[in-house]
Amino acid sequence: MAGHHTARLLTYQGIPVWRHIVVIQWALQVLSAVAVAGLVFWFFTNISNAIDDRDIPYGFSFLERAYQTPIGEHVLPYDSSDTYAYAFLVAASNTVVLAIVGVILAISFGTLIGIARISSNWALSRLALAYVEFFRNVPVLVLILFTFYIMLLLPPVAESYSVGGRVYLHNGGLAVPWPTPAGQALPALAWLALAAAGAAAGVLTHRFLTRREAVTGHVSYPLTAGIATALGIALIFWIVIALLSGAAPLTIETPAPTGRFSTIEGGLHVRAGAIVMLISLVIYTAAFIAEIVRAGIQSVGKGQTEAALATGLHSVGVLRYIVFPQAVRVIVPPLISQCLNLTKNSSLAAAIGFADLTNVAITMTQTAPAISIFLIIMAAYLLMSLAWSAIGNIYNWRARIVGT
């Protein structure tokens, strides 16, 4: 009875294998794994074959060579004799600074718009709605170019608008007074480190006093005490370092027109490209964040607001102490994805001449293999995105509802 024998062989736990749930599930898993692996393998062999066939240069040895090309603006010090690897870092730091400042501004601005959106003031909420609907539906590149052309309407550098000879605004940028090390960098760095430690001490003081107040009811003005601690430490070390080194660690440097073209030198000079990118990315991203904030606030049950009002809290207090802490759990995950978007949208900067990571990388393709360069910047953007995700995850973990 061969037939019977085969049927016996093809059973598992008494059920034919083609109908056994465990077998089917395993088979599906294996099949999909094979399919994915096959696809990945195919992509890679296809790429490497194409690279070989067409003699496309590839490799990473260029990273050690001197880049020898200018980078328009840079937060980190840069010289054209620096290597490609360092030039990548310089360009990435431009992107990172733009992204961090942009995200802070976009969240602040977007939150205000989001709250305005559900304001009981009809005109305010309609205005916020119009803002959201308009800017969510404009392509970000169009917005960047539009802001760029608006910026160009400002006077050229030689005819800058000046505020008391201290702040200069022109179509090439904005220059403001900025603290800079007077002499050597060391005293300035030492003071900055100690001031940062002071700020941390201030935060800890605030936290300790708040807790004590909550537990014992002992009134101690935690906010004032925290700020006083931070400022006090900063001031004490300022005096100590000034006495030790014979000069104030930082002096305020005022920008001033210099040279034949009256270009503004000194102070902090934010260039037009950075300003344009910042304004357009913030305006654009804030529209999305506003909707996220609105949705988050509205996700908190109405009963919470009513109960809070019944305890006698004023409406700002209701938002601040009752609604917002609950809404934040809903807000943060999609907010993080907006942070990613802002960071990635900054790669459009080449259109208006800001030296972000992508702009510099495209320039590099002239003198180094394009595939290698794009692999590097893809990895860099991935890293930045993962950093934002990590921040989001840490927040989620801290804000999780314990015990439910």
Added chain:
Amino acid sequence: MVRFLALVLVLAAAAMVLTACTDNGDPAPENGDMMSRLATVQERGTLVCAINTSLPGFGALDDDGNNVGFDIDQCRAVAAAVLGDPDAVEYRPTVAGERGPTMQAGEVDLMVRNTTWTSVRDATWGNFAWTTFYDGQGFMVPASLGVSDPLELDGSTVCVLQGTTTELNLEDFITQHNLNIRVTTFDDQAPLSEAYLAGQCQAETTDRSGLTSVRATFDNPAAHVILPGTISEEPLGPVVPHGDEQWYDIVKSVVAILIYSEAYGIDSRNVPTAQTGSRAVDRLFGLGDSNWGQEDLGLSQTVAQDIIRAVGNYGEIYDRHLTPLGLQREGTRNALWIAAPCEDCPKGGEIYAAPLR
């Protein structure tokens, strides 16, 4: 039901992988191993040509939206040669920074896009088929600045186009002369021009012909001066992808035909169709007994007639597109080296190609 669908999906994916793998095993005809580029172009019926659309005189759009210019006519000449129709060109607008990857990927048959011939590009992008325009990098400044020499630009901001040799030369210039110049890099000409006109940068730098072309688009060209002198050598010409020598030779021959037709005094109005008595002219136009290699290149015997009738000779192309910009030719390097009959050779110019014989 859901599981059934999942199974079908997975099987489909697996089948895809398997077919993909078998495809991969075949020798890939699309890589040009099997078919020459000439055959590919003729089968396709169009020539794919990477061009510029924002440099009037070289490659730009006219009022009717047609691609016109000195570079465009070189694409048209090649199309006339291999397809018999100068209009059988599929134009592929390409920004400066994309040129290398475009050529390396072999996406286009030809690129005529005011592209400087350099050793690195020759090694990595493709083969350069003669120089059709000699240029050098210069600076343009508003006349009101009163600058008369590039060295006076110390302390200024200079705008430059991304992915160009000018970007690299500018760095050499800055370092060599120890200048403090800020460089702002744009990926497209339009915002660059706007930034320059608004005074965001005090100067713009690119090839002098490019500056002349850009200046011609300004409302008040007279308010801008192109500083004397150049800081680099910029020989511009057509580029073909690596890997097909026959195709490279064809494009070189087309350029040679444009140049020698002018040298022989043949233009689009007097293309000979019967023997003229001049051995050189008859050979060039396929009317004599000898030929110049048409057959070996896979071209028709009378290909030169098609080309010159379609686009004219080098001088006509120059006069049609570059002379109106104010790019004078007489007495410059862009005059012909050769002339026939040659009474006062050389003529002093450097426009030259290998003799067609």
